[in-house]
Amino acid sequence: MAKTKTSFFCQNCGAQSPKWIGRCPACGEWNTYVEEIIQKEESGKGSWKPSGSTLKKASTPQKIAEVKYEEQARWVTGDPELDRVLGGGIVPGSLVLIGGEPGIGKSTLMLQIALVLKGKTILYVSGEESEAQIKMRADRMEAQNPDCYVLSETNTQQIFQQIEVLKPDFLVIDSIQTLNSQYVESAAGSVSQVRECTAELMKFAKETGTPVFLIGHITKDGSIAGPKVLEHMVDTVLQFEGDRHLTYRILRTSKNRFGSTHELGIYEMRAEGLRAVSNPSEILLTQREEVLNGVAIGAMMEGNRPLLIEIQSLVSPATYGTPQRSSTGHDAKRLNMLLAVLEKRGGMRLGQQDVFLNVAGGLRVDDPGLDLAVCASLISSYEDTPVSEHISFAGEVGLGGEIRAVSRIENRIAEAEKLGFKKIVVSKYAVKGLDLSKYKIEVVALSKLEEMYQQIF
Numbered sequence: 001m002a003k004t005k006t007s008f009f010c011q012n013c014g015a016q017s018p019k020w021i022g023r024c025p026a027c028g029e030w031n032t033y034v035e036e037i038i039q040k041e042e043s044g045k046g047s048w049k050p051s052g053s054t055l056k057k058a059s060t061p062q063k064i065a066e067v068k069y070e071e072q073a074r075w076v077t078g079d080p081e082l083d084r085v086l087g088g089g090i091v092p093g094s095l096v097l098i099g100g101e102p103g104i105g106k107s108t109l110m111l112q113i114a115l116v117l118k119g120k121t122i123l124y125v126s127g128e129e130s131e132a133q134i135k136m137r138a139d140r141m142e143a144q145n146p147d148c149y150v151l152s153e154t155n156t157q158q159i160f161q162q163i164e165v166l167k168p169d170f171l172v173i174d175s176i177q178t179l180n181s182q183y184v185e186s187a188a189g190s191v192s193q194v195r196e197c198t199a200e201l202m203k204f205a206k207e208t209g210t211p212v213f214l215i216g217h218i219t220k221d222g223s224i225a226g227p228k229v230l231e232h233m234v235d236t237v238l239q240f241e242g243d244r245h246l247t248y249r250i251l252r253t254s255k256n257r258f259g260s261t262h263e264l265g266i267y268e269m270r271a272e273g274l275r276a277v278s279n280p281s282e283i284l285l286t287q288r289e290e291v292l293n294g295v296a297i298g299a300m301m302e303g304n305r306p307l308l309i310e311i312q313s314l315v316s317p318a319t320y321g322t323p324q325r326s327s328t329g330h331d332a333k334r335l336n337m338l339l340a341v342l343e344k345r346g347g348m349r350l351g352q353q354d355v356f357l358n359v360a361g362g363l364r365v366d367d368p369g370l371d372l373a374v375c376a377s378l379i380s381s382y383e384d385t386p387v388s389e390h391i392s393f394a395g396e397v398g399l400g401g402e403i404r405a406v407s408r409i410e411n412r413i414a415e416a417e418k419l420g421f422k423k424i425v426v427s428k429y430a431v432k433g434l435d436l437s438k439y440k441i442e443v444v445a446l447s448k449l450e451e452m453y454q455q456i457f
Contacts, residue, residue: 005037005038006035006036006037006038007035007036007038008020008021008033008034008035008036009033009034009036009190009191009192010024010026010027010029010032010033010191011032011033011034011190011191012024012027012029012032012228013026013027013029013032013228014191014195014228014229014230015027017033020033020035021033034190034191036186036187036190036191036192037184037185037186038184038185038186038192072091072092072093074086074087074088074089074090074091075089075090075092075117075120075211076089077089077090077113077116077117078116078117078118079112079113079116079276080276080278081251081265081266081267081276081277082109082113082251082265084263084264084265084303084305085238085251085252085253085263085264085265086236086253086256086258086259087256087258087259087260087263088259090170090211091211091235091258092209092210092211093205093206093208093209093210093211094205094211094212094235094236094257094258095198095201095202095205095211095212095214095233095234095235095236096211096212096213096214096234096235096236096237096238097176097214097216097224097230097231097234097236097237097238098110098213098214098215098216098238098239098240099215099216099217099218099224099237099238099239099240100218100239100240100241101218101241102217104240104241104242104249105240105249105267105269105274106174106175106215106240107126107128107129107137107174107215108137108141108269108273108274109240109251109267109274110124110172110174110213110215111124111134111137111138111141111172112141112143112273112274113172113213114145114148114170114172115138115141115143115144115145115148116143116145117145117170118145118147119147120147120168120169120170121147121149121166121167121168121169121170122145122147122148122149122168122169122170122171122172123149123150123151123162123163123166123168123170123171123172124148124149124150124151124172124174125150125151125152125153125159125171125172125173125174126150126151126152126174127152127153127154127173127174127175127178127179127188128174128175128178129152129174130152131150131151131152134150134152135150140271140272140273141272141273142272143273149166149168154178154179154180154188155179155180155181155182156179156180156181156182156197156200156201157181157182159179160200160204163204168210169210170210170211170213171201171204171205171210171211171212171213172212172213172215173201173212173213173214173215174215175214175215175216175217176194176197176198176201176214176215176216176230177189177194177216177217179193179197180193180197181193181196181197181200183196184196194230195229195230195233198214198230198233198234199233201214202233202234214234216230224237231254231255234255235256235257235258236253236255236256236257236258237253237254237255237256238251238252238253238254239251239252239253239254242362246362247268247269247270248266248267248268248269248277248283248361248362249266249267249268249269249274250264250265250266250267250362250363251264251265251266251267252264252265260303260304262302262303262304263302263303263304263305264302264303264305264307266280266283268283280305280307281306281307281308281309281415281419282419283361284307284308284309284310284360284361284363285297285308285309285310285360285419286310286360291386291387291388291389292386293380293381293383293384293385293386293387294312294313294314294315294377294378294380294381295310295311295312295313295377295380295386295387296310296311296373296374296376296377296380296387296391296393297309297310297311297373297389297391297392297393297421298311298369298370298372298373298374298392298393298394299369299373299392299393299394299412299413299415299416299424300365300367300369300370300394300412301367301369301406301407301408301411301412302367304411306408306411306412306414306415307363307415308392308415308416308419308421309359309360309361309363309365309370310359310360310361311330311357311358311359311360311370311373311374311376311377312357312358312359312360312377313355313356313357313358313374313377313378313380313381314354314355314356314381315350315353315354315355315378315381315382316353316354317352317353317354318352318353318354319354323351323352323353323354323355324354324355324356325339325354325355326355326356326357327356327357327358328357328358328359329358329359329362329363329364329365330357330359330364330365330370330374331366334368334371335355335357335374337399338371338374338375338378338397339355339378341375341397341398341399341401341449342375342378342379342449344401345400345401345449345450346379346401346449346450346453348379348382350378350382353382355378357374357377357378367406368396368404368406369394369395369396369406369407369412370393371395371396371397372393372394372395372396372397372403372425372452373392373393373394375397375449375452376393376425376452376456379453379456379457380457383457385457387456388423388456390420390421390422390423391421391422391423391424391425391456392416392421392423392424392425393424393425393426394406394409394412394413394416394424394425394426394430395425395426395427395430395446396427397449401448401449401450402447402448402449403426403427403428403446403447403448403449403451403452404427404429405427405429405430406426406427406430409426409430409431409434410434412424412426413426413439413441413443414439416441417439417440417441421441422441422442423441423442423443423444424441424442424443424444425444425446425452425455425456426443426444426445426446427445427446427447428445428446428447429447430445431443431445
């Protein structure tokens, strides 16, 4: 038996040190080094060995023009939101990590996918719940899949033994922090265990072409728990977000080797599971009985998907000496820049005003195309004059007060027209070469904030 040794690992970034140190030289965090027992794996003692495996000859360099590959067909899951976020479906042999807060619906989402993915043998491995608990959740979803198997196990060697017998087409691990490998003598969830278990699953996925989905816990600051190397090892990192007190959930991509990282999926949590929301603009626009000031509708792009969202603002005289600047769902620095532009170029005295900005629906946005909607919302609240509920905005505002063009303006105009808006305000530089006669909605092309003020207010 190999000699047991100990080493110190940073719980934040996974850096290793032979002795304890107070400050991690890699990430700069203090008091994150923890002693863990490690054991060198004996040669030929691989944790995952496919049956009938043979020795491979060493790789040799090859000209890139001579490299041959076959385009692999993706698996369409039947969940349009997940397929969009993954880039068109599940890639065989891919390793996908899903992170999110406790109770947000990660296990529900993956069990739902396992139940709707027909024609494939699926193994759902849970280290947190028993088979009976998983069956109770599956009964609530009212979905049946005769090829879905469940296993309550945390030891990776036991899991791989069952995999060799079952030979699944699709594997779900819930969660990676609960697994432990017998080749590492640390506690489950430690840096060594998470790294080793992920490496074993990655080797299995690549050698067999089986897609593996890992559910991961997150820390109190919102990042996925464990070393950062975990996110480097996997092919795709998905973030499941949302307020668990609200019904809507958002699935984002922060890393994707097989597609775009700008896609977004929206779900509604119900008693029977998660429902994919095909038209999120309708839920992001509040149904109001009367027109209120400080509200403007902006057309934004999230990946290839156009969304119309409601921007709400409140501008009021500062009660105390220092005015407050607060934004929810929007970049606070960009808000301060727009306030400075309105004061310098628009002549509005906002220096002694409290400003509160909110993006309705719980979204976090960073599209500069919402600048015009934010400015219209701020002017509306400052002037105490409502913006018509039939007008939407799409444009970036520069430091000179000019309205700049934004990308995919045709998609934004088409989405506003589809939702029944009568007018959309855009930059005049965005509509050059665009045939506006094909739209039923009135497209107002402007170049400066002053023109927008005269047109709307």
